[in-house]
Amino acid sequence: MRGMNDSATAPRSVTAMTEDELAALFKGWGEPAFRATQLREFLFRKGVASYEGVTNISKKLRERLAAEAPLYELAYAGGTAGDDAHKWLWKARDGALIESVQIRVPGRLTSCLSSQVGCAMGCVFCATGLSGFERHLRASEILDEYLQMWGRSGEHSSHVVFMGMGEPLHNYDEVIKAIRVLNAPPPKGCGIGARRITISTVGIPPGIKRLAGEQLQLELAVSLHAPDDETRARLIPVSKRYPIKEVMESVREFSRKTRRMVTYEYVLLAGVNDSEAQARDLGGLLQDHPCKANLIPFNAVEGVPYKRPELEAQERFKAVLERFHVPTTIRFSKGRSVDAACGQLRRRSLA
Numbered sequence: 256m257r258g259m260n261d262s263a264t265a266p267r268s269v270t271a272m273t274e275d276e277l278a279a280l281f282k283g284w285g286e287p288a289f290r291a292t293q294l295r296e297f298l299f300r301k302g303v304a305s306y307e308g309v310t311n312i313s314k315k316l317r318e319r320l321a322a323e324a325p326l327y328e329l330a331y332a333g334g335t336a337g338d339d340a341h342k343w344l345w346k347a348r349d350g351a352l353i354e355s356v357q358i359r360v361p362g363r364l365t366s367c368l369s370s371q372v373g374c375a376m377g378c379v380f381c382a383t384g385l386s387g388f389e390r391h392l393r394a395s396e397i398l399d400e401y402l403q404m405w406g407r408s409g410e411h412s413s414h415v416v417f418m419g420m421g422e423p424l425h426n427y428d429e430v431i432k433a434i435r436v437l438n439a440p441p442p443k444g445c446g447i448g449a450r451r452i453t454i455s456t457v458g459i460p461p462g463i464k465r466l467a468g469e470q471l472q473l474e475l476a477v478s479l480h481a482p483d484d485e486t487r488a489r490l491i492p493v494s495k496r497y498p499i500k501e502v503m504e505s506v507r508e509f510s511r512k513t514r515r516m517v518t519y520e521y522v523l524l525a526g527v528n529d530s531e532a533q534a535r536d537l538g539g540l541l542q543d544h545p546c547k548a549n550l551i552p553f554n555a556v557e558g559v560p561y562k563r564p565e566l567e568a569q570e571r572f573k574a575v576l577e578r579f580h581v582p583t584t585i586r587f588s589k590g591r592s593v594d595a596a597c598g599q600l601r602r603r604s605l606a
């Protein structure tokens with residue numbers, strides 16, 4: 256495996272250590288244990304790109320930390336800023352490239368995070384899905400994405416969405432571990448309200464049921480993309496394992512236990528899933544629980560043979576869903592100006 260040796264011998268980053276582990280490190284250096292709280296509090300409250308910005312610790316100690324306990328695991332590998340989005344690229348210690356995006360809409364800045372390198376779900380309209388799965392991200396790497404975007408841009412995101420590369424519920428434990436830090440108040444974490452954190456999934460029933468049992472008020476977005484198993488299996492190969500009936504049961508359980516309104520995402524592909532009959536079937540599935548639908552007209556992806564439906568077909572689909580009393584929005588692209596690649600279909604649902 257690439258870079259495995261480097262990654263095994265590299266010093267652990269602050270984001271990979273618990274507060275106790277960091278306190279033990281300081282004690283081992285003859286420093287008071289409370290330095291750990293001091294450092295984490297600064298990191299989670301201020302947003303810094305490097306130790307230079309950690310001004311509540313002496314320069315000498317910062318230099319030792321930089322050599323023996325780096326702040327972050329991920330290295331900056333590039334970025335592109337556009338009008339409505341800023342795409343960031345990070346290099347992991349094993350050489351893997353990870354993408355994150357900050358997306359701006361009036362009054363809101365959202366950090367769109369990746370949860371895996373590649374993705375195993377294989378959605379046929381997605382660039383990442385077409386290139387396969389490489390590995391899960393660790394919680395510390397996910398946290399790095401958020402903190403480094405903040406530190407480097409100087410702008411604190413009010414919201415977090417797991418809509419980058421990967422299926423977050425396929426990497427359940429590490430994603431939840433990262434969310435608990437993002438959600439906890441400083442010095443334990445970044446203090447982002449759970450209702451401002453969205454997990455976007457293709458619909459993995461065991462993961463949705465587990466999520467329903469966490470004591471977290473997260474937002475859930477489910478990509479349905481078709482109201483029947485046959486069409487859905489064509490678009491999302493992994494859905495062959497999880498029939499729509501099971502997905503819907505797990506979402507209703509989530510909705511019942513958390514009392515959260517679920518969002519359904521539906522990418523509209525001309526001639527594939529945009530007929531009136533399919534809109535009626537979808538309305539039938541969604542009408543019995545609190546939810547809303549985001550229709551995402553497909554935007555061309557290189558090497559993908561699907562087309563965007565005409566405006567009239569988009570509006571007709573929306574009108575049918577509204578007859579079933581499902582609040583429905585047609586979403587427009589966010590992040591196109593920086594060619595935000597994978598998960599781009601999902602990111603378009605942000606507004």
Ligand code: SF4
Nearest residue numbers: 374376378381384421
């Ligand atoms: S759309 Fe999302 S779940 Fe589907 S392959 Fe792409 S990254 Fe994976």
